[in-house]
Amino acid sequence: MAIVGRSLMMIALAVSVWGLVSTIVGIRSGRRELLISGQRSMAVLTGVVLGAFAILEIAFLRDDFSFAVVAGHSSTTTPVGYKAAAAWSSQEGSLLLWVVLLTIWSTIAIAALRKRLKEVLPVATVVLFGLSTFFLLLIVALEDPFVTLAQVPAEGAGLNPLLRHASMMIHPPALYAGYTLFSIPFAFAIGALWTRRLGADWLLATRRFALGAWLALGIGILLGARWSYAELGWGGYWAWDAVENAALLPWLLGTAYLHSATIQEKRGMLKIWNASLVLGAGILSILGTFLVRSGILTSIHAFVEPGAALRWAFVALILVELGASIYLVATRRSDLRSEHRLDSLLSRESFFLGQNLILVALTFVVMWGTFFPLISEAVTGTKSTVGPEWFDRYVGTLALVMGALMGIGPLVAWRRSGLRELLGSLRIPLIVALGTGVILSVAIPPIREDIPSLLLFIAAALTGATVTQEFVRGVRARRAMASESSGRALVQLVRRNRRRYGGYVVHAGFALLLCGVAASSAFQKVTEQPMTPGTTVKQGDYTFTYVKPTAQIFEERVQFGAEVAVTRNGKDQGTINPTKSWYPANLAPTVGDAFSGESETDVGLRAGPLRDLWIAIEPDTSKIVPLAERVDKRFGDLTPEARAVGIGLITAQYLKNPPPATFRIIVSPLVTWIWAGGIVVVIGGLIAIWPPSEPRRRRVSLPAAVGRGQG
Amino acid sequence: MLELLVVVVALAIVVVLIGSPIYRSLGAGSEGEAEEQPVEVEADPREVERAAEREAKLREIREAELDWRTGKLSEDDWRLLDSRLRAEAAELLKDSAAPAPTKPGG
Numbered sequence: 001m002a003i004v005g006r007s008l009m010m011i012a013l014a015v016s017v018w019g020l021v022s023t024i025v026g027i028r029s030g031r032r033e034l035l036i037s038g039q040r041s042m043a044v045l046t047g048v049v050l051g052a053f054a055i056l057e058i059a060f061l062r063d064d065f066s067f068a069v070v071a072g073h074s075s076t077t078t079p080v081g082y083k084a085a086a087a088w089s090s091q092e093g094s095l096l097l098w099v100v101l102l103t104i105w106s107t108i109a110i111a112a113l114r115k116r117l118k119e120v121l122p123v124a125t126v127v128l129f130g131l132s133t134f135f136l137l138l139i140v141a142l143e144d145p146f147v148t149l150a151q152v153p154a155e156g157a158g159l160n161p162l163l164r165h166a167s168m169m170i171h172p173p174a175l176y177a178g179y180t181l182f183s184i185p186f187a188f189a190i191g192a193l194w195t196r197r198l199g200a201d202w203l204l205a206t207r208r209f210a211l212g213a214w215l216a217l218g219i220g221i222l223l224g225a226r227w228s229y230a231e232l233g234w235g236g237y238w239a240w241d242a243v244e245n246a247a248l249l250p251w252l253l254g255t256a257y258l259h260s261a262t263i264q265e266k267r268g269m270l271k272i273w274n275a276s277l278v279l280g281a282g283i284l285s286i287l288g289t290f291l292v293r294s295g296i297l298t299s300i301h302a303f304v305e306p307g308a309a310l311r312w313a314f315v316a317l318i319l320v321e322l323g324a325s326i327y328l329v330a331t332r333r334s335d336l337r338s339e340h341r342l343d344s345l346l347s348r349e350s351f352f353l354g355q356n357l358i359l360v361a362l363t364f365v366v367m368w369g370t371f372f373p374l375i376s377e378a379v380t381g382t383k384s385t386v387g388p389e390w391f392d393r394y395v396g397t398l399a400l401v402m403g404a405l406m407g408i409g410p411l412v413a414w415r416r417s418g419l420r421e422l423l424g425s426l427r428i429p430l431i432v433a434l435g436t437g438v439i440l441s442v443a444i445p446p447i448r449e450d451i452p453s454l455l456l457f458i459a460a461a462l463t464g465a466t467v468t469q470e471f472v473r474g475v476r477a478r479r480a481m482a483s484e485s486s487g488r489a490l491v492q493l494v495r496r497n498r499r500r501y502g503g504y505v506v507h508a509g510f511a512l513l514l515c516g517v518a519a520s521s522a523f524q525k526v527t528e529q530p531m532t533p534g535t536t537v538k539q540g541d542y543t544f545t546y547v548k549p550t551a552q553i554f555e556e557r558v559q560f561g562a563e564v565a566v567t568r569n570g571k572d573q574g575t576i577n578p579t580k581s582w583y584p585a586n587l588a589p590t591v592g593d594a595f596s597g598e599s600e601t602d603v604g605l606r607a608g609p610l611r612d613l614w615i616a617i618e619p620d621t622s623k624i625v626p627l628a629e630r631v632d633k634r635f636g637d638l639t640p641e642a643r644a645v646g647i648g649l650i651t652a653q654y655l656k657n658p659p660p661a662t663f664r665i666i667v668s669p670l671v672t673w674i675w676a677g678g679i680v681v682v683i684g685g686l687i688a689i690w691p692p693s694e695p696r697r698r699r700v701s702l703p704a705a706v707g708r709g710q711g
Numbered sequence: 712m713l714e715l716l717v718v719v720v721a722l723a724i725v726v727v728l729i730g731s732p733i734y735r736s737l738g739a740g741s742e743g744e745a746e747e748q749p750v751e752v753e754a755d756p757r758e759v760e761r762a763a764e765r766e767a768k769l770r771e772i773r774e775a776e777l778d779w780r781t782g783k784l785s786e787d788d789w790r791l792l793d794s795r796l797r798a799e800a801a802e803l804l805k806d807s808a809a810p811a812p813t814k815p816g817g
Binding site: 003011019043118477 | 714717718721728729730731732733736759760762763764766767771778779781785788792
């Protein structure tokens with residue numbers, strides 16, 4: 001079926017080029033049939049690339065090692081779920097997934113906005129076809145997923161062990177969904193600037209796509225953090241890794257845009273700012289894809305080795321997007337003038353603006369730190385990095401200001417707020433926030449030494465209390481207006497004001513997340529030391545005892561581990577079982593290969609609402625490997641059965657005389673709050689993005705003069 | 712052989728789908744009359760823009776009321792703001808109800 005897949009890719013490229021050309025000619029000549037053909041081409045393109053992707057997936061699921069990409073990234077022993085996900089662990093498959101997602105969103109956008117944005121749509125369609133053509137050219141010319149092998153191997157190389165984690169099945173598609181969804185508002189922003197239709201209509205029409213992009217990127221970032229925490233064996237969830245940062249950049253600008261777009265909708269203000277933000281988010285999405293797929297910066301995600309052609313192609317695309325964006329904003333600046341000015345500094349608009357500035361500053365900080373290795377190399381000839389401490393210092397300070405704005409902003413009215421009303425609304429949240437600070441200082445004395453963490457807790461408490469108060473007051477108002485029960489009033493309040501209350505739920509999620517980050521970064525306790533069975537390690541109230549080693553032989557890996565008993569103040573807390581697995585290094589493994597292939601750490605994790613107990617093990621195989629190699633040397637080529645016996649004997653030897661294993665033991669408070677906060681953020685995002693169930697019609701009386709106006 | 716057939720069928724479907732608007736237009740042109748198709752009513756871009764503005768203004772009126780009811784605005788401030796917003800909404804409604812400008816001499 002590889003020939004069908006490759007042919008479909010060629011057809012897809014031809015359709016994409018046709019869509020691009022026919023739409024451009026249609027715009028220039030005004031021939032409607034060409035524009036319709038172009039729009040239809042996007043739906044056809046979606047069908048074609050989906051067909052190609054299905055062929056690739058079937059090849060992975062059927063272990064068709066005649067496909068080079070399947071032989072290089074999967075094996076017969078790879079679990080089915082990971083086989084399906086292995087498609088996007090490869091460079092070729094992930095680029096194809098990018099095109100599939102882009103064309104799906106583009107088709108939906110074209111169908112949904114065809115009538116609403118008649119003038120803007122053709123130019124936006126050109127931009128979308130430009131992107132799909134670019135990626136299809138890369139696939140056809142440089143990264144063909146349908147290359148076949150002359151000699152078909154009996155077994156594949158298997159999936160990179162680090163990618164064998166449940167979140168890895170969703171993390172890359174979620175990030176790609178976010179990146180590609182940002183292409184929609186980006187394309188329509190270009191269309192609006194090109195046609196000078198710069199009202200709020202394009203912004204309103206593409207709002208759900210922007211929100212969807214923000215949500216998908218957020219889910220991807222969260223799952224990536226979870227993978228890092230549970231799989232990489234270092235005990236953290238965010239390393240300021242280049243690829244992690246790459247997803248954060250458009251997400252930060254997207255967050256700013258979602259807030260400031262509301263000001264343009266309501267007041268016709270910040271048009272240049274909004275256009276710049278949405279164009280920036282679109283460009284940063286391509287930059288993110290480039291960072292993931294180019295390997296230009298050192299990263300834990302460096303699973304691919306791309307050629308120079310791919311790197312230069314991405315650089316060219318980013319420069320074209322950047323140049324076009326700057327040109328369009330500069331030449332349309334007179335059309336982008338604000339229709340109004342700020343009525344008051346004490347208004348929701350000015351708080352949104354302040355929040356926007358912080359988010360943009362955060363974007364620049366993260367960008368500078370991410371690209372510093374390249375900048376330093378260009379300037380000094382030496383590649384140096386800024387390190388997590390640098391990020392923590394600047395991002396921490398800005399996040400603190402952000403937390404305070406999240407706590408106060410929702411209490412400020414649009415246009416103009418009275419100082420008395422603001423102070424009145426702030427009273428309870430401030431009491432809660434300061435009370436939290438006092439209670440924490442008294443109950444946990446070490447927090448007094450860590451002022452930034454204490455302030456983050458106070459900011460989180462302020463945000464949480466503000467959101468709670470907003471819900472309570474909203475329900476009360478609704479009950480007064482409609483005489484409803486509290487439950488019904490809450491549901492109706494949220495249903496009729498999804499954006500506002502969805503946003504508040506997002507804020508509440510961030511408050512939880514901030515608490516988790518503050519606590520786990522300030523009060524994490526780490527011990528790393530070699531242990532033999534029977535030895536113990538004390539960490540605060542907890543005692544960890546290495547009870548015995550464990551070992552298991554699976555079809556595709558050998559796993560060594562440990563049973564660790566945990567007590568708290570002498571009270572039994574059960575056992576935790578960290579393991580480490582080795583995957584054979586090549587397709588015809590010897591006994592020695594079984595203990596020296598690529599490895600994967602499965603941390604032993606006891607997660608709880610107040611703290612996580614986290615243990616990773618590094619078994620000492622320095623005596624095992626030479627022993628296995630001696631077996632290989634002595635017996636030469638072994639049959640699979642004899643090899644299994646050899647591995648079994650060596651494993652039994654390890655269990656009988658276990659050498660010391662190095663344990664990394666972490667007691668980390670409130671990490672669960674990070675994941676819980678993330679889930680709350682996603683729920684808030686879903687509330688905000690959910691379409692209204694019924695047309696929102698409510699009679700609003702207007703001055704009588706309007707009725708007579710046409711007389 | 713089967714693979715070749717699949718590719719040919721796929722290609723044929725693609726050509727028919729993306730080419731049909733052009734064949735139709737050519738067919739209509741050669742017959743010298745418009746093909747019988749359902750007429751698609753397309754929105755006037757200016758009207759779409761006005762509708763977006765109206766929608767935003769009505770939402771602003773509702774949100775101002777919610778701001779007052781949740782204690783962010785005093786009643787006096789809200790009444791003042793509300794009347795201003797309603798006047799702005801009235802202007803928008805007047806604009807949209809006004810007949811489209813005619814060409815000079817038309």
